[in-house]
Amino acid sequence: MTSSELWTRATADRYDAEETEMSSAAVLGPTLAFLTELAAGGRALEFAVGTGRVGVPLRESGVPVAGIELSEHMAAVLRRKIGEDRLPVAIGDMATTVVPGEFTLVYLVYNTISNLLTQDEQVECFRNAARHLTPGGRFVVELGVPPLRFLPPGQVAVPFDVSGHHLGFDTFDLVEQVLVSHHFTxxxxxxxxxxxxxxxxxxxPAELDLMARIAGLERERRVGDWDGSPFTEDSAKHISVWRKPEAAAGRA
Incomplete structure (x- = not known):
């Protein structure tokens, strides 16, 4: 078991209703196109597949998808949408759980690598991705850039959503490199x-590049969003792609 926090049944049951914007065609369209291109006709493995926001439509578009999910409650919601025969899911953590076969694509979306609360576990996540990849396969991570430049001296909180139905802000422990996302809904x-x-x-991003090198992966690409827009100093997040070298035979 990793240090990741488990999603409860109540949280899993309301997850899709609270993430309708992230499930919209405007968000999913570029995401699915990006992942489909990198899958290159092969199999894809989603770490922290959740309720299948990305995995289910990617499978329905023709890409064979398998998943790993720590929360049985989240996986149960996914299972209402699609059968095990079409999208198999292994219950376990994404740092150590191994599923059968090899994949041309392993991916992590929507900041989920940050659910691993230690650097060692995040390194093991990269190693686990490399373990599942065929030579030439890609590992993709979507992750926000820490907004620490918005912290005035002495302040530890940064708001990320202020609306009529939701208030969200992050507080930061700069020593432990941990943030807590607070939601009032x-x-x-x-x-x-x-x-x-x-x-x-x-x-x-540079820390993730080092994790990739430890796992035997090489950075291939980094963009600011799924539409391929450039990653700049003002980007709020990045989509990073690392490749397993062709010469790396067998499993990492």
């Missing part, structure tokens, strides 16, 4: 709010 029509929070280990 309007709960029904009664005027009350539900409070949730989750811990994440943030990592810089």
């Amino acid at each position: 309007r709960d029904g029509d009664a005027g009350g709010y539900r409070r949730d929070n989750s811990r994440h280990r943030y990592a810089w």
Whole structure:
């Protein structure tokens, strides 16, 4: 078991309803096109597949997909959408769980590598990706850039969403490199709010590149979004692609 926090049944059951924007065609279209191109006609493995926001439509588009998911509750929601025969899911953590076969693509979306709360576990996640990849296969990670430049001296919180139904802000432990995402969400029509929070280990792009090198992967590409826009000093996130060298035979 890793240090990742487990999603509860209640959180899993409301996840899709609270992430409708991330499931929109505007978001998923470029994501699916990007991943399909990198899969190159082979099999794809999604680490932290969740409720299948990306994995299910990617499979329905014709890419064979398997998944690894720590939360049985999240996997149960996915299973309502698609059968095990079409999208098999192994229950376990993405740093150590091994599934049968090899893949031309392993991917992690929507900041999920940050669910691993130690550097060692994130390194093992890269090694696990390399273990599953065919020579020439790619590992893809979508991860936000830590917004630390928005922290004035003495302040530890940065808001990321302020709307009529949701208030979200992150607090930072700069020593441990951990952030806590706080959510206050309007709960029904009664005027009350539900409070949730989750811990994440943030990592810089250069740190991920070093993790990739430890795992025997080479950086191939880094862009600012799924549409291929350039990654710049003002980018709020990055999509990074690392490749397993052709000469690397067998498993890492």
